[in-house]
Amino acid sequence: xxxxxxxxxxxxxxxxxxxxxxxxxxxxxxxxxxxxxxxxxxxxxxxxxxxxxxxxxxxxxxxxxxxxxxxxxxxxxxxxxxxxxxxxxxxxxxxxxxxxxxxxxxxxxxxxxxxxxxxxxxxxxxxxxxxxxxxxxxxxxxxxxxxxxxxxxxxxxxxxxxxxxxxxxxxxxxxxxxxxxxxxxxxxxxxxxxxxxxxxx
Numbered sequence: 001x002x003x004x005x006x007x008x009x010x011x012x013x014x015x016x017x018x019x020x021x022x023x024x025x026x027x028x029x030x031x032x033x034x035x036x037x038x039x040x041x042x043x044x045x046x047x048x049x050x051x052x053x054x055x056x057x058x059x060x061x062x063x064x065x066x067x068x069x070x071x072x073x074x075x076x077x078x079x080x081x082x083x084x085x086x087x088x089x090x091x092x093x094x095x096x097x098x099x100x101x102x103x104x105x106x107x108x109x110x111x112x113x114x115x116x117x118x119x120x121x122x123x124x125x126x127x128x129x130x131x132x133x134x135x136x137x138x139x140x141x142x143x144x145x146x147x148x149x150x151x152x153x154x155x156x157x158x159x160x161x162x163x164x165x166x167x168x169x170x171x172x173x174x175x176x177x178x179x180x181x182x183x184x185x186x187x188x189x190x191x192x193x194x195x196x197x198x199x200x201x
Contacts, residue, residue, distance in 0.1 A: 020073035027151035031063035122148035
């Protein structure tokens with residue numbers, strides 16, 4: 001899907017793509033900027049060539065994964081809606097419908113979790129590039145960090161929203177523990193990034 005087409009669809013009255021897909025796009029944009037800054041950096045400083053080349057390689061892999069997540073998130077939401085449309089006239093139908101709704105909600109946490117985890121890696125790359133990357137691209141790195149953080153925050157929100165509707169306590173507890181771990185890591189990275197940005201390179 002072209003960017004203009006995506007934006008037009010996003011602003012339409014269809015439920016998908018929605019916020020989850022927008023988060024994935026934000027992360028993909030961050031990955032693209034990180035790859036760009038890494039390229040600019042290893043051309044400028046040959047001493048950092050291997051590190052920058054590796055960041056570029058990893059960022060482009062993440063970019064592709066997040067690009068796919070744009071569609072995956074929409075498909076997950078559609079699956080939830082399909083489960084709600086199942087018949088419920090008889091008791092067996094109601095039980096089956098309930099199971100399918102719960103299954104769809106659990107599955108709907110997969111893509112936003114992926115977005116969170118991949119975006120967190122991008123935040124880490126941004127931290128490194130703010131310190132060692134091409135300083136002429138300092139603002140690009142800062143933008144990449146904030147785009148990745150926006151993707152992370154949105155992914156966290158979508159997981160939490162889905163968890164509200166999930167009845168399985170063990171599943172919810174495991175997800176909540178994971179979210180807390182991710183949030184702590186993000187907070188540490190973001191504090192350092194904000195300090196670097198205040199210094200202005």
